[in-house]
Amino acid sequence: MEGSVRDVNDSPGSPDHAALDRVGRIQAEWARERPDVDVRPQATIGRLHRIAALLTEELTPVFHRYGLSEGEFDVLAALRRAGDPFERAPGELAAFTMVTTGAMTKRVDRLERDGLVTRRRAAGDGRGRVVALTPAGRDLIDQAFTAHMRNERRLLDTLTPAEAARLEQLLTTWLGRIEPPG
Template identity: 75%
Template structure:
């Protein structure tokens, strides 16, 4: 086992509380630290394109929708796992930047739809390509078999924590 930050914390707890099994901390602590590192690396890349993590997420939800690259705000919230209020703030910023536009829904004249603009699509496609290269870089320490194993383990665990949609 490596002597990383989490291992040092566990060693201190073994000394102070030998009656408590701190082995879960080995997994949770490392996942937490890895998540913090990943978030920092991802947000640096988004910022190169003038986007926050949340704005990137909204643009991704619109781009994944396929032509004409639009969704209702409530649908965006479902695809980004944030509240509609948070979506509104993100869409406001993206609209000001000319990356999305709002329009009335064809299905419901009272409802609104958010659509990716051509400029938004161009910017997002560039950012997404760079994002995937960045994620590849971040996973470089793991070989393909390790990645597949880790993905399967995380999929199993997440499936227990989150109900399926």
């Protein structure tokens, strides 16, 4: 099989093995141990998984600099994106940040304790609640978001503009095919 991982000289001491990245080494070992299984998907999925972990390591320090966890940043960002008056229902926030309502409650509790959001009854619905940014919350998310975008730009600038555009297009296409609509 020309060009496959099975063609790599994958003995641990070989120069070819040393030149492989972490995913390539794992893939080569599986190909050696299980030649009956097509390990090619691991080349893409494994690298995406590794990149996601490395990106998280690079992104979270910016949130921490502003006293926020990644989840708290997401809540403040979802409120800020809502536009004036910068508020959403807790269920809407949970959907935007892809967490359970229980997890959302914990995040909102902390943000409220820190004076970054408020909770109130929804107008016209005594049972409904609304979470809103405070002026301090808006100032903080504006600063944190600006720093976050600078950090993401730094990370993306490791690719050429053409590479970044191709990657964005491929990821958009793939995500559109595997993520349920809505």
